[in-house]
Each structure stands twice: as structure tokens, then as C-alpha cells.
Amino acid sequence: MEGALTTRDRVGIQDFVLLDAHTSETAFLDNLKKRFSEDLIYTYIGTLLVSLNPYKELDIYSKKQMDIYMGVNFFELPPHIFALADNAYHTMLTEANNHFILISGESGAGKTEASKKILQYYAVSCPSTTLLDNVRDRMLLSNPVLEAFGNSKTLKNDNSSRFGKYMDIQFDIQGDAVGGHILSYLLEKSRVVHQNHGERNFHIFYQLVKGGEEDLLHQLGLESNCQHYSYLVQGECANVTSINDKNDWKTVRNALSVIDFDESDIQVSCCHTVCGNSFCDDIHSIAYCAILCTTTLYIILLYYYTVDHAIYARDALAKAIYGRTFTWLVNKINDSMENKDSSRKTVIGLLDIYGFEVFYVNSFEQFCINYCNEKLQQLFIQLTLKSEQEEYEQITHIGQGFQALVDFKWNSTS
Numbered sequence: 001m002e003g004a005l006t007t008r009d010r011v012g013i014q015d016f017v018l019l020d021a022h023t024s025e026t027a028f029l030d031n032l033k034k035r036f037s038e039d040l041i042y043t044y045i046g047t048l049l050v051s052l053n054p055y056k057e058l059d060i061y062s063k064k065q066m067d068i069y070m071g072v073n074f075f076e077l078p079p080h081i082f083a084l085a086d087n088a089y090h091t092m093l094t095e096a097n098n099h100f101i102l103i104s105g106e107s108g109a110g111k112t113e114a115s116k117k118i119l120q121y122y123a124v125s126c127p128s129t130t131l132l133d134n135v136r137d138r139m140l141l142s143n144p145v146l147e148a149f150g151n152s153k154t155l156k157n158d159n160s161s162r163f164g165k166y167m168d169i170q171f172d173i174q175g176d177a178v179g180g181h182i183l184s185y186l187l188e189k190s191r192v193v194h195q196n197h198g199e200r201n202f203h204i205f206y207q208l209v210k211g212g213e214e215d216l217l218h219q220l221g222l223e224s225n226c227q228h229y230s231y232l233v234q235g236e237c238a239n240v241t242s243i244n245d246k247n248d249w250k251t252v253r254n255a256l257s258v259i260d261f262d263e264s265d266i267q268v269s270c271c272h273t274v275c276g277n278s279f280c281d282d283i284h285s286i287a288y289c290a291i292l293c294t295t296t297l298y299i300i301l302l303y304y305y306t307v308d309h310a311i312y313a314r315d316a317l318a319k320a321i322y323g324r325t326f327t328w329l330v331n332k333i334n335d336s337m338e339n340k341d342s343s344r345k346t347v348i349g350l351l352d353i354y355g356f357e358v359f360y361v362n363s364f365e366q367f368c369i370n371y372c373n374e375k376l377q378q379l380f381i382q383l384t385l386k387s388e389q390e391e392y393e394q395i396t397h398i399g400q401g402f403q404a405l406v407d408f409k410w411n412s413t414s
């Protein structure tokens with residue numbers, strides 16, 4: 001291992017297990033800082049990977065880098081997300097059992113980027129045939145679609161995932177990726193009708209309004225101006241410098257067609273999106289949305305006594321439609337990635353734990369997200385740290401037992 005390391009790789013300690021002051025938080029943070037100042041964003045704690053968000057492009061994810069990590073022993077090279085992905089893949093193949101990669105951190109820490117890097121690594125390193133390429137393309141392209149419908153700009157992250165995601169990649173016995181499945185949970189539906197200052201609604205709305213083709217917008221009764229839609233401008237930041245909604249719409253449209261969405265599916269998802277947002281302040285617009293949706297959705301219009309009641313009902317309807325559209329979308333993506341072969345397979349699961357908001361809990365939804373996070377965090381601690389600790393304790397007990405035996409033997413013979 002030493003031979004493969006450059007002087008730069010040796011900055012600080014690469015594995016916290018080797019830190020002398022292993023109980024000191026200051027020593028832990030100092031080591032992270034020292035490495036981070038040299039753009040070394042990854043450090044191990046045994047087989048755990050600690051990653052710091054560099055907030056800049058680093059030249060460490062190229063095909064050349066992937067080649068370096070392929071099939072190499074985990075600790076032989078400097079810490080990297082590719083080493084972790086490669087280790088999970090090879091252990092899965094040798095042990096023939098399922099493996100999971102759990103990605104946890106607060107909002108903006110880099111979880112989504114990390115899971116994308118892992119997928120990209122498998123896309124390049126796993127065996128390839130036309131059929132498998134198909135599965136691979138669909139897995140990779142499901143990302144921009146899910147991000148369009150499930151991500152938005154928040155105060156902490158311009159591309160924050162507002163839903164929890166578990167994805168598994170299914171491999172056959174030879175290690176070929178043969179299918180995938182996504183499970184989403186806790187979509188932050190309240191964002192459809194309310195955004196804090198400096199935050200946006202889900203990306204798809206801005207993409208559609210700014211980038212949608214003239215025909216499509218006409219069909220949906222939309223205008224190409226976000227300012228006309230009150231649900232899109234509550235946060236007063238419909239335009240964000242780091243986001244190109246127009247281009248992103250092209251990417252999403254292209255991705256939708258690759259993952260088996262035909263024109264009518266695209267129309268349906270757009271219609272529901274429009275309805276989900278309602279885009280409306282008056283009964284005529286609601287009626288228009290209802291007409292757009294009649295093939296797939298039944299809408300019941302009730303009469304309310306007060307304006308407040310009516311607004312409440314409108315918002316509830318918008319959230320429900322958007323939530324259902326999202327579920328429908330995930331199901332469609334799953335259909336397109338389904339493994340048709342029922343022979344034995346193992347999976348690598350990627351759990352991107354919902355990024356929790358440390359500073360505020362402003363809604364019941366956020367409370368549920370944080371609660372869910374705490375539970376997952378506890379499970380994670382239980383399954384990894386606690387079980388490691390128990391193993392060490394067992395070894396210590398065995399060691400103590402052995403020592404007692406040696407002492408007994410020594411005393412009885414002397």
C-alpha cells in the first residue's frame with residue numbers, strides 16, 4: 001500500500017482507526033481539516049467512509065480513477081467512494097449475499113452526489129452487453145427525472161432531495177447488473193403549496209414553464225412566465241443562477257423517453273404536475289385542470305362556506321395529486337428497470353437517508369422526516385457501531401478467559 005501512496009496522500013491519517021488520540025474529538029476534527037485543506041475529502045474509519053463536501057469540482061471521479069480502483073483491495077489505495085463501491089460489489093459476489101450502502105448526513109452534505117458516483121462507478125465497472133446497457137442507462141437516467149420531480153432549492157442546498165430514497169441494483173450470479181428498484185418515502189408534498197423565502201417549489205414546475213415547448217404549454221393552458229403562478233414565486237427566487245431550468249427540461253424530457261415513457265405518459269405526468277400545482281387561484285383554472293385529468297383522475301369539487309376553507313381544499317387537492325403523480329412516476333421507472341429473469345440474484349442497496357434540517361422544524365412533515373432520520377440513524381448505530389463494539393467485547397472476554405487460563409496453569413505449575 002505504501003508504495004502506491006504519494007506524499008499528498010499521506011497528509012494526516014487516512015484511517016481514523018490509526019489515530020493515536022482515538023477518543024479526542026479535537027484530534028478527529030484536526031485530521032479532517034488537515035486533509036480537507038489538501039482537497040482530500042475522504043477518510044476511513046475502518047470500512048466506514050467519511051466524506052466532506054468540497055463544493056467544487058475535483059478531478060477524482062474520471063474513468064482513469066475508476067480503473068485504478070477496480071478490483072483492488074479496499075485498504076490498498078487512498079480512501080475513495082469508488083473503493084467502497086468496489087468493495088461492496090466484490091464482497092457481494094464472493095459471499096453471494098446482499099449488501100447495503102447507507103449514506104447519511106445533513107442536508108447539503110453530498111449524499112445524492114455520493115449515490116450518483118456509486119451508480120456511475122457500477123455503470124463503468126460492471127460487465128456490459130446491449131441488454132445490460134439498457135438497464136444501466138435506465139438506472140442512470142432515472143436520476144434526472146426523480147430529481148426534477150422530487151428535488152428543489154432550499155436555503156441549504158440548491159438541489160435538495162425532498163424525498164427519501166432507497167434504490168437497489170440487482171446482479172446475477174456473474175455480477176452483471178440485471179435490474180433495479182426504487183422505493184421512495186416521505187415526499188415533502190407541502191412544498192407544492194408553500195415555500196419559505198429563498199426556497200422554490202419542485203424543479204419540474206420551473207422546467208416546464210421555462211423550457212416547455214410552445215405546443216405543450218398551449219395544450220396545458222400555461223404561460224411561459226413563472227411570475228404568473230403564485231405557487232412558484234412565494235420564495236421570490238424563481239430564477240437561480242446555479243440552475244438552468246430550460247436545459248434541465250430537455251434532459252428530463254430525453255430521460256423520460258429513454259425510460260419507456262411514451263408521449264401520452266409525458267403528457268399525463270405534465271398534466272398532473274400542472275394540476276398538482278393547480279397553478280390557479282380561481283375556479284375556472286381548477287375546472288380546466290380537471291378536464292385535463294379526466295382520463296385518469298376523478299375530481300370532486302365541493303362548495304365551501306369561506307375563502308379559507310376553499311383555499312385549504314384547493315391546497316389539499318394539489319398536494320394529493322402531486323403525491324400520486326410522484327408515486328406513479330416511481331412505479332413507471334421501476335417497471336422499466338424490472339428484472340424479468342427470476343433466477344437467483346443478489347443486490348447492492350443504496351439508502352440515501354433523507355437530509356435532515358438541523359435548524360428548524362417548521363411543519364409536521366419536517367418533524368416526520370427528522371423522526372424517521374433519528375430512527376434510521378439509531379438502526380445504523382445498532383447495526384454497525386454497537387455490533388462492532390460487542391464483537392470487540394467478546395474478543396476481550398475471550399482474551400481475558402485465555403489469560404485467566406494461562407495464569408491458572410502458571411500458578412498451579414510453579
Ligand SMILES: Nc1ncnc2c1ncn2[C@@H]1O[C@H](COP(=O)(O)OP(=O)(O)OP(=O)(O)O)[C@@H](O)[C@H]1O
Nearest residue numbers: 055056107108109110111112113157159160161355
Ligand atoms: N463530491 C462532490 N464534489 C463536488 N461537489 C459536490 C460533491 N458532493 C456534493 N457537492 C455539491 O454540493 C451540493 C449538495 O450536494 P447533495 O445534493 O448531494 O447534498 P445532499 O446531502 O443530498 O442534500 P439533501 O439532503 O438536501 O438532498 C451538490 O449540488 C454539489 O454542488
